[in-house]
Amino acid sequence: MLFVCLGNICRSPMAEGAFRVAAQERGLAVLVDSAGTASYHLGLEPDPRAIAAARANGIDIAGQAARQIERDDFYRFSHIIAMDRANLESLQSKAPRAGTARLAMLLDAVEGRRGEPVADPYYGDAAAFEAAWQVISRGTQAWADKLLRESTQASA
Ligand code: 4NP
Numbered sequence: 001m002l003f004v005c006l007g008n009i010c011r012s013p014m015a016e017g018a019f020r021v022a023a024q025e026r027g028l029a030v031l032v033d034s035a036g037t038a039s040y041h042l043g044l045e046p047d048p049r050a051i052a053a054a055r056a057n058g059i060d061i062a063g064q065a066a067r068q069i070e071r072d073d074f075y076r077f078s079h080i081i082a083m084d085r086a087n088l089e090s091l092q093s094k095a096p097r098a099g100t101a102r103l104a105m106l107l108d109a110v111e112g113r114r115g116e117p118v119a120d121p122y123y124g125d126a127a128a129f130e131a132a133w134q135v136i137s138r139g140t141q142a143w144a145d146k147l148l149r150e151s152t153q154a155s156a
Contacts (some may be wrong), residue, residue: 001019001023001030001031001032001033001077001078001079001081001143001147002032002033002034002035002069002073002076002077002079002080002081002101003015003016003019003032003033003034003035003081003083003106003140004034004035004036004037004069004080004081004082004083004087004091005034005036005037005082005083005084005087005118005120006036006037006038006083006086006087006120007036007038007040007041007066007122008034008035008036008041008066008067008068009036009041009044009045009046009047009050009066010046010047010049010050010120010121010122010129010132011050011083011118011120011121011132011136012034012035012036012083013034013046013050013054013061013064013066014046014050014053014054014061014132014133014136015034015081015083015106015118015136015139015140016032016033016034016061016064017054017059017060017061017064018054018057018059018133018136018137018140018141019032019140019143019144020032020059021059022140022141022143022144023144023147025144026144026145026147026148028144028147028148028151030147031076031077033077034064035067035068035069035070035073036066036067036068036069037068037069037086037087037090037091037094038068039068041066042066042067042068043065043066043067044065044066045062045063045064045065045066046061046062046064046066047122047129049121049126049129050121050129052126052129053126053129053130053132053133054133056130056133057133057137069091069094071094071096073101074094074095074096074099074100074101075096075099075100075101076101077101078100078101078102079101079102079104079143080101080102080103080104081104081105081106081143082103082104082105082106083105083106083117083118083120083136084105084117084118084119084120085105085115085117088103088104088105091103105117106118106136106139106140106143107135107138107139107142109139109142109143109145109146110138110139110142111142118132118135118136118139119131119132119135
């Protein structure tokens with residue numbers, strides 16, 4: 001699972017952290033990472049407000065470093081999950097023709113919320129980051145549930 005937003009310093013690092021825990025809780029062994037469609041923040045750790053929101057919810061994301069999506073990602077990951085429609089469109093335009101990753105939006109896995117974006121909290125306050133965390137947590141748990149269902153179906 002590769003989670004993607006614009007800068008890879010706010011939403012997708014929170015999604016990476018939340019999904020790691022959701023996968024672990026369900027006993028899923030999955031390659032997890034995050035990336036940005038843009039290159040503004042390469043090598044930087046997540047925004048301090050994203051680190052704080054994750055920490056307030058018991059998850060440490062401080063060790064992450066921002067990177068940009070690359071060609072190999074479309075072959076290495078089975079799913080590339082965008083936070084909003086602009087991220088998805090950017091991924092669609094970068095995807096190699098023979099890429100094997102499935103592209104989707106985070107809330108596509110949440111019943112009744114297909115196609116909804118995770119609002120960018122970058123210009124918001126701590127409350128905007130907490131709200132983003134809650135939405136992201138919901139979305140990542142839904143993806144983990146979906147992968148678990150698919151893996152138990154496949155082995156049945
Ligand atoms: P992210 O948030 O895409 O969730 O990491 C943003 C980070 C940086 C900028 C915009 C959004 N920026 O314009 O620098």
